[in-house]
Amino acid sequence: MSKSSPPEPDEPPQPRRRPGPELGQIVPRVVGAHRSLLLVMRERHRLDGRSLGDLKALTGQQTSKISELLRGVGPYPRWDNTEPLVEAMRLPRTPLLRLWRQGALEAERKAAWIKGNKGAEDDGETDLPVSLQGMRRLHGAAYLAYAEIFLHPEAAAEVMERTFHVLWAREHVMLSSDSAPRFAWAVFREQVMERADERVALPEAALRTASLHEPGTSPGDEWLLMAHQVNLFTALRGLAARHADVLLLRHVLGLSTERTALVLGTHPGMVRVWQRQAESRLEADPGLRSLIEGMTR
Amino acid sequence: MSRAHQLFAGARMVAWERVPRDVVPYSEGWRSPRTPLDREERERERQAGRRLAALCEVVLDHHAETGLRSFVTDRLPDPLGGLLVGCALQLADDEDGARAWWRYAAAAEDELSPYCLHLQHQKYGEREAAAWWLARSEVDRWTMRGKLAQGSRHSFGNVTFPGHLLLLAAGVRTEGRPARAALVEALCEYIPAAVVDGHAEHLELDLPLPEPGFADRIRGLLATAAARGRTCPPSGEGSRGRLPRRPRRSPAEA
Numbered sequence: 394m395s396k397s398s399p400p401e402p403d404e405p406p407q408p409r410r411r412p413g414p415e416l417g418q419i420v421p422r423v424v425g426a427h428r429s430l431l432l433v434m435r436e437r438h439r440l441d442g443r444s445l446g447d448l449k450a451l452t453g454q455q456t457s458k459i460s461e462l463l464r465g466v467g468p469y470p471r472w473d474n475t476e477p478l479v480e481a482m483r484l485p486r487t488p489l490l491r492l493w494r495q496g497a498l499e500a501e502r503k504a505a506w507i508k509g510n511k512g513a514e515d516d517g518e519t520d521l522p523v524s525l526q527g528m529r530r531l532h533g534a535a536y537l538a539y540a541e542i543f544l545h546p547e548a549a550a551e552v553m554e555r556t557f558h559v560l561w562a563r564e565h566v567m568l569s570s571d572s573a574p575r576f577a578w579a580v581f582r583e584q585v586m587e588r589a590d591e592r593v594a595l596p597e598a599a600l601r602t603a604s605l606h607e608p609g610t611s612p613g614d615e616w617l618l619m620a621h622q623v624n625l626f627t628a629l630r631g632l633a634a635r636h637a638d639v640l641l642l643r644h645v646l647g648l649s650t651e652r653t654a655l656v657l658g659t660h661p662g663m664v665r666v667w668q669r670q671a672e673s674r675l676e677a678d679p680g681l682r683s684l685i686e687g688m689t690r
Numbered sequence: 691m692s693r694a695h696q697l698f699a700g701a702r703m704v705a706w707e708r709v710p711r712d713v714v715p716y717s718e719g720w721r722s723p724r725t726p727l728d729r730e731e732r733e734r735e736r737q738a739g740r741r742l743a744a745l746c747e748v749v750l751d752h753h754a755e756t757g758l759r760s761f762v763t764d765r766l767p768d769p770l771g772g773l774l775v776g777c778a779l780q781l782a783d784d785e786d787g788a789r790a791w792w793r794y795a796a797a798a799e800d801e802l803s804p805y806c807l808h809l810q811h812q813k814y815g816e817r818e819a820a821a822w823w824l825a826r827s828e829v830d831r832w833t834m835r836g837k838l839a840q841g842s843r844h845s846f847g848n849v850t851f852p853g854h855l856l857l858l859a860a861g862v863r864t865e866g867r868p869a870r871a872a873l874v875e876a877l878c879e880y881i882p883a884a885v886v887d888g889h890a891e892h893l894e895l896d897l898p899l900p901e902p903g904f905a906d907r908i909r910g911l912l913a914t915a916a917a918r919g920r921t922c923p924p925s926g927e928g929s930r931g932r933l934p935r936r937p938r939r940s941p942a943e944a
Binding site for chain 2: 420421422424452453454455458466467468469470471473474477502503505506509510511512538541542545546598599601602603604605606607618622625626640644645646647672675676681
């Protein structure tokens with residue numbers, strides 16, 4: 394057996410490698426709440442340093458079964474199999490149960506099947522932890538307005554619900570991140586984009602802008618305005634995420650720089666920088682060149 | 691006013707119109723999130739699911755009265771019974787349970803359960819497992835002629851077996867599920883409920899064992915169905931599209 398030399402004092406400590414095989418990827422067919430549930434559990438699995446063997450010892454399930462469950466292989470998992478893992482990973486039960494129930498509905502499981510899972514009843518009363526309730530009060534309206542740019546209101550409301558449950562499940566990670574609001578925004582944005590149809594969501598949103606809903610516009614003008622808005626929103630699609638977000642929050646939803654900074658979890662100065670960068674990108678966009686030239690003439 | 695402001699003039703969002711929901715829920719597009727699979731692949735998976743459901747209905751319909759008669763212990767039916775338990779669980783969405791019971795039956799060289807497993811794996815896009823089970827199943831090469839000549843228990847018309855299932859599944863889609871016999875209905879209700887505890891109790895086992903006294907309850911259901919068959923010949927309700935059952939001859943008549 395070879396002896397490992399002690400680490401050099403100024404070398405950064407190597408993260409302890411978990412014994413046993415690495416967990417495989419989530420299978421591509423898993424989407425929606427099921428995927429969110431798996432991502433939460435896998436993140437915890439990655440961070441807590443337990444091997445599948447440890448989980449086997451804690452839950453009594455076969456490692457192959459645990460691995461299948463964490464990768465989303467096969468039929469939608471039973472709560473009977475999921476709950477012991479949730480417990481062994483010391484994850485909060487309520488948000489994971491709700492994600493599981495939502496996933497079961499999306500997987501078109503029968504109500505009788507859901508009921509046939511021990512302990513899978515949701516009292517529906519337990520509310521978010523206080524910190525997240527505060528965040529919902531502060532940023533909920535802005536989040537919802539942003540989601541409604543991309544999604545039908547019913548879908549937007551669902552995305553809000555899902556976002557806060559994912560945040561609840563990942564509360565520890567959120568609280569240890571640099572900025573909780575920034576973390577929350579990233580989670581929220583991911584949930585929106587998973588639902589939105591990226592090819593058409595922004596161009597469709599262009600048709601719901603104020604300029605097209607003003608009374609007394611002649612049909613010819615209306616056509617021009619529509620072309621303008623669609624071009625503009627289509628151009629937003631090509632921007633980096635933070636650039637597009639700043640423009641949407643500032644110009645389309647009309648938030649102040651300070652408010653935008655709070656929602657995105659950054660400094661107002663950063664918002665100004667991103668806004669300037671984004672605007673100059675847009676002005677250089679060939680699709681918008683003719684519009685801008687039309688304005689300055 | 692900067693150029694950007696001009697560009698975004700009038701780009702504020704108008705709130706969605708708040709109108710009462712449609713009576714038919716708005717479902718296209720957003721209720722189920724987008725899957726990254728291409729359409730062909732998704733269709734193949736869906737089709738496997740439909741075939742499997744049709745197969746389970748057929749198996750239960752054919753064998754409900756005869757298949758669940760012999761038990762190894764009071765909680766463990768013999769392999770043909772295992773196939774039936776699997777089918778009842780599959781129809782109740784308990785696909786983990788169905789998988790385990792079919793494996794049990796397949797290990798005892800039941801002919802149909804490998805094909806059930808093949809379809810279930812195919813439904814979840816698990817190609818290797820699906821191919822593995824298909825290789826262990828002769829069913830897809832069956833035609834009625836060949837099978838009848840060998841005097842098989844199963845007979846499925848003069849087309850290949852998968853083709854026949856497809857026809858059945860298509861029939862179910864257009865005409866709705868045919869009414870089940872009372873016995874099949876009772877089995878589909880009882881069996882999934884009987885294994886609920888089995889799932890939660892023995893996590894180290896894949897096979898969800900039914901509750902104690904399972905064999906007696908099943909025999910009871912069979913006896914009730916047999917009694918019903920003797921006393922009142924089925925009429926109209928519950929047996930639509932089915933020939934009336936031939937009355938059993940009592941010894942006195944013979």
